[in-house]
Amino acid sequence: MTDQTPALQRPATRAARLSAIEQALLTRIVTSQSQLSQILADQGIEVTQATLSRDLDEIHATKTRLADGTVAYALGRQPEESASANPDAKTEQQMNRVLSGLVTSVAAARNLVVVHTPSGAAQYVASVIDKQPIDGVLGTIAGDDTVMVICADDDYAKQRAQWLLDVVSKG
Structure with missing residues (x-):
């Protein structure tokens, strides 16, 4: 009997997938969708390229040049957005x-x-x-x-x- 249970198990839901993507982008330098797809696959989350692309758009992930010149996905609000009484x-x-x-x-x-x-x-x-x-x-x-x-x-x-x-x- 071999134990191949991953350390973290996620339900096969859209919310869990989006959370896993956000966590990956916050904790790793991800330079491509194929790399992100592999990270998700390692967690037991299979995703098509089209779905991954939509998910990245939905969470407002953008490609950003890091200090060392590497281009990687990043999360975050645009700093020019400020709090308002009626969000845009x-x-x-x-x-x-x-x-x-x-x-x-x-x-x-x-x-x-x-x-x-x-x-x-x-x-x-x-x-x-x-x-x-x-x-x-x-x-x-x-x-x-x-x-x-x-x-x-x-x-x-x-x-x-x-x-x-x-x-x-x-x-």
Whole structure:
């Protein structure tokens, strides 16, 4: 009997694949889609080139020249984007694509927004929210199927709950 169980097992879901791609780009220097595909395959995630290309676009990965001259994929927001009371259409569009199938309900409770997700999706949803420059949002806490979005005050919580509901309802 041989033990070939990988150290980290991921479900075969889109959310898990996107998370694995983000983690790979944050922890390694990835210079090509074929290299990224191999990294994912080593984790038991098989992906076509077309899907990988769409995934990279969705998480806003771009090729960037590193200090040593190497061109590699990088993640991150554009520094010129600043927080605003009403996040721009591009932010809303990205969040809609990522979150529309993952948010099942939204409610404001004092300075918190409580977001329910399918089991196992809360941490991914929290991560997506945390990466956006959203005025009045201080951060998130995620469990298995619930995210608490901590807002600066009760009014922001009400505004952000309605905004998030509107964003995930588009499409």
